[in-house]
Amino acid sequence: MEAEGNSASQSGVEKLLSTPDMSAQDAEAMEALGRKGGQSQDEIELNALKERVKTLSSEKTALEGRLKKLSQSKKTQAQAQAHVLFFGWALVWPSSASSFPPRLPPPFPKQLLSKQSTMAAALCRSPSLLCRRHLLIRLLSTHTQLQTPPPPPTTPADLSRLKSSIRDAATTPDALAALFLSALPHPAFLADRPLFALSVRRLASAGRRDLVASILSSSLTALPSPHPSEGFLIRLISLYSAAAMPDHSLTAFRLVKPPSERALSALLSAYHDNRLYDRVVQAFNTLPAEVHIKPGLVSHNVLLKTLVASGDLAAARAVFDEMPQRAGVQPxxxxxxxxxxxxxxxxxxAAFHQLLKEIAGPERHLKPNVGTYNLRMTLLCARGRSFEAQELLDAMGARGVPPNRACFNTVIKGLCNEGEVGAAMALFRNMPEVPRQNGKGVSPNFETYIMLLEALVSKGVFDPATEVCKECLRNKWAPPFQAVKGLVQGLLRSRKAKQAKELLMAMRKVVKGDAKEEWTKVEAQLSLLLADKKA
Structure with a gap:
């Protein structure tokens, strides 16, 4: 009986494979169907699609009847096959694909399966939805086999525990993906942007982009209707980009109906962030005409950033100068x-200072922002004028532009490069006191600590270096081993063995993962020095 059920499921899959691929022209024709419903040929094609849905629905019902006769161990797999068969009339396989993917998607929660009839009816009423479902299923085709998800959370406490498990660094990629899928039916989980970003980042870091594709494509079908919002699809574009999956970003972009400039700028940013500079230029030049939208200011700014990053400053300046006339967009x-x-x-x-004059002049009359000031300070520091950069930093607050962490790091780095570690340390200590609109100061980051620590050790100023190192370790950041080694050696030369030992113990607690073995070797060398000093 199990063999009979599996055979029936396989035959249903083979029917899907026999469906010819849908080209881009076919997809456009389907959208045209919605606009030209009065033509006889269109009515014939639409009726044929409706009949196909009825046929597949019947086949799905028959398969579900066979499911009851299968053993419990086979039930989950057959259910997934029935789900794919039901939606398969919109499935498109690449022409190069020779067989069905060897691993089927994981079963969807019962709450999602119960919505299939409503979704199918909506697709029949509007052929334009067919094209969106076509792209959505194309995303779903990237699913990998996952471990069985736990039951969906039913209470806020359940959801809170599930989120904590996802955040737990000890959770394996497969377990993380299973937890993620189980939480999708919960609206509060779908709205948790930071947790989505964290999940994608951890899975991508583990090299599991197959799981990234599974959880993000499943999030589409978890929405309460077959119409993903523009905002949610733009989130997917960015998340796929963060996982280094720009082709999936493009697929998500094509799901945005109607196409928008916001979605275009998100796609361009995805290409830029993955250093696909040629694709940024190509997409900017071709996609607006293809989807009938006009690039706006944000899309132009992404193009400018791309051209500058690729080293084509002349092309960037040409686009900048032509924006008002050719695009009707003011820089x-x-x-x-x-x-x-x-x-x-x-x-x-010279060109840098000339543009600065234009910014404040009557021609453009723009107010410099924190990025403008940071560029000015970077130029001053690069020319060995870090104290002038510090004066500019001090003046920013009075001009209504509070400095951020990047500004402090720029000036601290400049002062350290010039050997002015005392001034750099004084500026570092002043960071928490800088007034800001929210009443809080500026917090240093890992880069701040490392610049200071390396400069202080290089100068032989060990007491402030110890202060910086300890503060860095309290934040669970392990400084570069070479800098810590130099600091410990300096403390030992200064007859401060107790402080050196405390640093070694603190480092041992903070260093994690593969770096732990390397640190053990460094610590063994330093422990020998420490023992010699005691002797």
């Missing part, structure tokens, strides 16, 4: 900052 301060960055990279100080 803003972000546009100006991108061009300033290009001049900074090429060392063209």
């Amino acid at each position: 803003d301060i972000v546009s100006c900052n991108e061009i300033l960055k290009g001049y900074l990279n090429t060392g063209d100080d």
